[in-house]
Amino acid sequence: MSGEEMKLLRALHEWREHGEHAILVTVVKTWPRSPWxxxxxxxxxxxxxxxxxxxxxCVEADLVVRFLAWREEAGFAPAKPAVVRKLIEAAAGRAYGVPTDAEIVVLLEFDPHPLNIRDIVKELECRELVLRRVSRRDGSVTSQRMNREARLMLSHDELVHPLGPVYRMLLIGAGPVAEALATLAKLNGFEVTLCEPRGECLHGWSVGGIKVIHEMPTTAIGQFAPDARSCVMSVSGDPLIDEEATRCALYCGAFHVGGIADHNQSSDSDTRLRRETPPAVALRLMAEILSAMSMVGQ
Known part of the structure; x- marks a missing residue:
């Protein structure tokens, strides 16, 4: 789950708690693929x-029309969840990396109960995994904690929707690569924490909205407490700091541990790194993170 999706759930809870009507739309299937x-x-x-x-x-406007029709025709009368299938034509999908016709299937939940949404938000804020079950017959919802990742499933009877806390990144070392990587991580919905024991290296740091730990990696990793939705990236450029960070992080439970040191194992890699700009290095590292992230729960 990204930070934006947490904002979405908090907004939904606030609206419903104040008596406003709302629909929760969840993607339950895509074919052949979709950026969402x-x-x-x-x-x-x-x-x-x-x-x-x-x-x-591609389909949001049509869903809003359906919602407004529910308001005008049914007066927000209680309704059971509905499955909607939409075709995304290639001409519209190319802008989002979908080169051919695609189909997206979504489940519409009318007026989710605010208490259930509130409880889920609290669990996610405590970095718990939550399994949400939605009955397709009457819209009733139950939720429970999970001890491991699971896959979304839609059957004739229910939607089983696993939810997890926001993905986090611990960056070891400030610098141009770290700034670029922090920016990319935030754009991808990560919460970012920076570990930088060298005070002088923080001068000129320009990325806002992150927590800074002024400790060596061993202490910082302990404070950060990585879990299965966390990654640790060491990009300080100082071999002593990067090696300590990598050694401490390898068995910390993070879904990915990496950094510049991983690419300094050969002269070819070292030469390539010297040619690359900091944003290019950060982009490559972010691609590695997203690839590893896609395997979480597999």
Whole structure:
């Protein structure tokens, strides 16, 4: 789950708690593929405003029309969850990396109960894994903690939707690569923490909205407490710091541990790194992280 999806759930809870009507839209299947994977969510407020995306704008407008029709025709009368299938034509999908016709299937939940949403948000804020079950017969919802990752499933009877806490990144060492990587991570919904024991290296740091730990990696990793939705990236450029960070992080439970040191094992890699700009190095590292992230729960 990204930080944006947490904002979405908090917004949904606030609206419903104040008596506003809303629809929760969840992607339950895509074919052949989509930039917005299964489990992506969007909420539609009773005035037609939305938070989140499920297809990059390809089908959101139609879903808003359906929502407004529910308002006008049924007066927000209780309704059981509905499955909607939408075709994304290639011409519209190319802008989002979908070169051929694609199909997206979403589940619409009308007026989710605010207490259930509140409880889920609290669990996620405590970095717990939560399994949410939605009955397709009457819309009733139950949720429970999980002890491991699971896959989303839709059957004739229910939607089983696993939810997890926000992905986090611990960056070891400030510098141009770290700044670029922190920016990319935040754009991808990560919460970023920076470990930098060298005070002088923080001068000029320009990325806001992150926590800074002024300790050596061993202490910082302990404070950060990595879990299965965390990654640790050592990009200080100082061999002593990077080696300590990598050694301490290898068995910490993070889904990915990496950094510049991983690419300094050969003269060819070293030469390539000297040619690359900091943003290029950060982009390559972020690609590695996202690739590893896609395997979480597999």
């Amino acid at each position: 994977p299964e489990g992506s969510m969007m909420v539609i407020r009773e005035n037609g405003t939305t938070v989140g995306q499920v297809a990059g704008g």
